[in-house]
Amino acid sequence: MASAESRAAPTALPDTASLRQRFRGRLLTEPADLEPFLVDWRRRYFGRAIAVAMPDSTDEVAAVVRWCAEHRVAVVPQGGNTGMSGAATPDDSGRSLVLSLARLKGVRAVDTVNNSITVEAGCTLAEVRAAAGSAGRLFPLSLPSEGSCTIGGNLATNAGGVAVLRYGNARELCLGLEVVTADGEIWHGLRGLRKDNTGYDLRDLFVGSEGTLGVITAATLKLYPQPAAQITAMAAVDDPHAALRLLELAQSAVGSSLTAFELMSDLCIELVTKHFPDHRRPFAQPAPYYVLLEISDSESEQHANATFEALMERAHEAGVARDTVVATSGAQSRALWALRELVSEAQALTGKNIKHDISVPISSIGDFVERTNAQLEQRFPGIRMVVFGHLGDGNLHYNVSPPADRCDREHEAEFLGLQPAINRVTHDAVVAFEGSISAEHGLGQLRRDESARYKSQVEMALMRRVKQALDPLGIMNPGKVLPPG
Ligand code: FAD
Ligand code: MLT
Ligand code: ZN
Numbered sequence: 001m002a003s004a005e006s007r008a009a010p011t012a013l014p015d016t017a018s019l020r021q022r023f024r025g026r027l028l029t030e031p032a033d034l035e036p037f038l039v040d041w042r043r044r045y046f047g048r049a050i051a052v053a054m055p056d057s058t059d060e061v062a063a064v065v066r067w068c069a070e071h072r073v074a075v076v077p078q079g080g081n082t083g084m085s086g087a088a089t090p091d092d093s094g095r096s097l098v099l100s101l102a103r104l105k106g107v108r109a110v111d112t113v114n115n116s117i118t119v120e121a122g123c124t125l126a127e128v129r130a131a132a133g134s135a136g137r138l139f140p141l142s143l144p145s146e147g148s149c150t151i152g153g154n155l156a157t158n159a160g161g162v163a164v165l166r167y168g169n170a171r172e173l174c175l176g177l178e179v180v181t182a183d184g185e186i187w188h189g190l191r192g193l194r195k196d197n198t199g200y201d202l203r204d205l206f207v208g209s210e211g212t213l214g215v216i217t218a219a220t221l222k223l224y225p226q227p228a229a230q231i232t233a234m235a236a237v238d239d240p241h242a243a244l245r246l247l248e249l250a251q252s253a254v255g256s257s258l259t260a261f262e263l264m265s266d267l268c269i270e271l272v273t274k275h276f277p278d279h280r281r282p283f284a285q286p287a288p289y290y291v292l293l294e295i296s297d298s299e300s301e302q303h304a305n306a307t308f309e310a311l312m313e314r315a316h317e318a319g320v321a322r323d324t325v326v327a328t329s330g331a332q333s334r335a336l337w338a339l340r341e342l343v344s345e346a347q348a349l350t351g352k353n354i355k356h357d358i359s360v361p362i363s364s365i366g367d368f369v370e371r372t373n374a375q376l377e378q379r380f381p382g383i384r385m386v387v388f389g390h391l392g393d394g395n396l397h398y399n400v401s402p403p404a405d406r407c408d409r410e411h412e413a414e415f416l417g418l419q420p421a422i423n424r425v426t427h428d429a430v431v432a433f434e435g436s437i438s439a440e441h442g443l444g445q446l447r448r449d450e451s452a453r454y455k456s457q458v459e460m461a462l463m464r465r466v467k468q469a470l471d472p473l474g475i476m477n478p479g480k481v482l483p484p485g
Helices: 017-026 031-038 058-071 125-134 151-157 202-206 240-257 266-275 301-317 330-341 343-350 362-379 409-416 419-432 448-454 457-470
Strands: 051-053 074-078 096-100 107-111 116-120 174-181 186-189 214-222 229-237 258-265 289-297 323-326 384-390 395-401
Touching (some): 017 051, 017 058, 058 096, 058 174, 058 214, 074 151, 074 214, 107 125, 125 151, 151 214, 186 202, 229 240, 229 330, 240 289, 240 301, 240 362, 258 266, 258 330, 266 330, 266 343, 266 384, 330 343, 343 395, 362 384, 362 395, 362 419, 419 448
Parallel strands (some): 051 096, 074 096
Antiparallel strands (some): 107 116, 116 214, 174 214, 258 289, 258 384, 384 395
């Protein structure tokens, strides 16, 4: 039986005249205009496309998808193109159409009693947060890329970020969706319900499906009260084991007021301060690791400060933290956050790296880092682990960079040639700790085959049946998430 992927049989390229006529300025076909849509943020994938369509309503999205279905053209949905797995980049067949949601920018409704907001897919995460803020509410999803990534992309990747510890990932913040299906119909699922047990959960199928099942055009999302105060602190620690002891201490002391708990190795700080010299090291003495903590307090800034000071004192007494600093102003808090948020960009400026987005049970993080570091260092002498991420969720970006004297272009291909072997060591360790090889970035093209390697046949077969049922022509973002065939 032909698979969904293989049914998009190659024929001559279709004429885009009817699309051009309908969409006029909203259909890009000039090579120079297409260029930014054909490469991913990390510049690891380069694709080709017939055109980029930029519809500005759900009906127009549906019309584009119907045209693609009729002509067996692959649809590659794209939001802010900040994804880390190459999932929004078309393949190099030239038979895809990039469907940019960037013009779907409406805020359709805000309900401060239901604590929900309904927004269109192309709103950036920062715009959604600002719209919630204007209504006196908090939309808590928060990523370093929030100025560029879109809410449609966040839902399609089930994004995580720095507040999952308290509020959950994109899936947990989503109440309802509007979706254009693979045959160009519109599913009106914008329900604002906390409880709805009426059969299979279609919303949860589309969330995290990376554009392979349908196009998200709008979403209804959960809102929360805004905290009275948010305070940031940083602690210098010996290793991830000590960071975990600090997490336990912090959670016992402040409970759900702890809204962020992020880990960074010293190399992260070194890269950020090197590439962004306006930013300074947080402590006079460097330490092997740093933890960035945030508490959100419903009482007052004074209360939040007192809570943090007491917590940091206990951390010192317990011998968990070498050094601590509590931000005393908004500027200081932003400076501490910048050290964390600039790690990806600093690493990108350093040269190509091998990226991992792993999760293991939180309690296993220390052992995972220790064992995997030892295995990799023994097999690939000189390589450097750039370890950072969302320790409070058991999710680390366990990235691997070449030795310091081999970061140049000359050694790039040689280093990237190690990727399969480095992935094998790292991902085998993840699986040994009963973890996941993609915690928040998704599979896209980058981890598609790695994931298939570790999932059971039963799980792969179920995923393929879902794909077949929702996208029988195999036109939705082919080659992503599931291996072809
Ligand atoms: P894109 O990159 O455009 O697309 C990503 C995927 O979603 C593709 O499969 C695409 O086809 C699909 N898609 C996009 N829009 C739609 C739609 N409307 N309907 C259906 N499918 C769609 N991610 C995290 O999870 N946590 C982080 O902390 C984090 N930090 C980051 C920091 C930096 C500096 C950068 C560059 C990225 C970071 N990311 C992080 C990754 C990225 O920002 C997220 O994956 C984000 O959710 C992608 O949104 P986007 O709009 O850019 O999607
Ligand atoms: C982050 O947490 O900063 C991101 O997920 C980005 C990255 O992994 O590079
Ligand atoms: Zn992350």
